[in-house]
Amino acid sequence: MNFNEFAAYAYFFLIMFLVIGTYSYIYHLYKNRKDVTGVDYEDYSNMALKDDIDDAPVKSMSDDKEK
């Protein structure tokens, strides 16, 4: 296999990999709706909307420590 042939295969499989990867990620996001910690992805918008220093964080660092 010369370099060009190799590059063509590599290119093809890279694209396949990226396409499959992307679509699985989309599927994963929309199927689960929530991430592993149980927070709905859409709630993360509140990080910007409720961002005063004394607003409650969407997911607090200190929660972790209490566990």
Add this chain to the structure above:
Amino acid sequence: MENRPLEYDYTVAKMFMLTTIVLGIVGMTIGVFIAFELAFPGLNTILGSGLAEYTNFSRLRPLHTDSVAFGFTVSGIFATWFYVGQRVLKVSMAESKFLMFVGKLQFWLYVIGVAAAVVTLFMGYTTSKEYAEFEWPIDIAIVIVWVLWGVSIFGLIGIRREKSLYISIWYYIATFLGVAMLYLFNNMEVPTMLATSPAGETNIGDWLHSISMYAGTNDALVQWWYGHNAVAFVFTVPIVAMIYYFLPKESGQAIYSYKLSLLSFWGLMFVYLWAGGHHLLFSTVPDWMQTMGSVFSVVLILPSWGSAINMLLTMKGEWQQVAASPLIKFMILASTFYMFSTLEGPIQAIKSVNAIAHFTDWIVGHVHDGTLGWVGFMIIAALYHMAPRVFKRELYSKSLMAAQFWIQTLGIVLYFTSMWIAGITQGMMWRAHDEFGNLAYSFIDTVDVLHPYYALRGTGGLLYLVGFFMFAYNIYKTMTAGRRVEESELQNASPMGA
């Protein structure tokens, strides 16, 4: 000591807001001047032929591009980072003396770097690589500024209260990493003082002047991998970071789909890096690389529009806000121009189109609908949103802001329409030939034909600059004369005076 409640500390953000405005004025004033130089060449020697070295187009052009990109835009990125970063991580810079010190150090080193860059470029010291013209000592200063910024980003993340990183933070981190990698690789250079001539002479060069470590086609490849991704990581990624924060915040609407924002992020990251080949179509780089550049450029529409549509849909059901608030108008137009230039770009990346477009003013038109419409408007909107919060005062004048919006929009439209016509005319005239293959026109024929369009572009640019002065004045008055406001007025829509 009195126990004051914790507040966000915007000291460093304010400092960078100042440089955003000052360097914006410098860069755009030079832009307008060089635009008129192209229309009226007499301006090249406006101070007499003795000083022509300092006033001619070629000396001033890099001063324009570098001061708008690395001055105006990068300052805007820093200013918004030092504002948005604290807020979405829910941690104040006042909580860390160290981060405060690093932030201020970053600012002062940046100012020194900018001053050195301006002076050396004026004097004619340049590496002659577009967007990488700075000589090596300045490059080193820039690297230090960048590392300090990295310390700020990761330092603040390290002491955060909010565990998850908001989507804007992802984009800021990508900006940091992307530029760091690109800048280092493209600016590998050797002072000519260290060179030896073929005849064996040494000490014939200059300490301050350097040449690239790469040669020929390799140099071109590295340069445009850099140049293209400078567009990605200076003019796109951090600006997306801004709009993902400021538009939802100002309008009080949650992002239309947070999931889509995550997807578009990874899409953009994967695709952008491979598209640089579209700057080198029909050059000496391998053919497959050019094709790859074209293909990835077309794919790039998807993640770009993913973000832009997400922003437009955020305003779903809330379009009366666009009519009512000039601040939201700026952001909606910014995302519209983002869609526009990310559609235009892929079209220009198609080989047959590029055969006409390359080297012409159409490219310059593309550049400026992106930079004026998207980058400029978004940074202006961000600063308008920040001003009442950092100065605790109402924005000085809403009607002035609205007038600025329309003047600048007209300016952009004049700019890109004139450049489209100029570019396509140029492209067609250069390739026109008779039945024997003799070229139909000489270069000067195109220059003649293009004169009115160049004058129009200069006028458009001037309008944009006038608008920018209105912006600077509005912010200045906000700072000094705006009505004082309470925290409670600052929740969403920014308070504005008549």
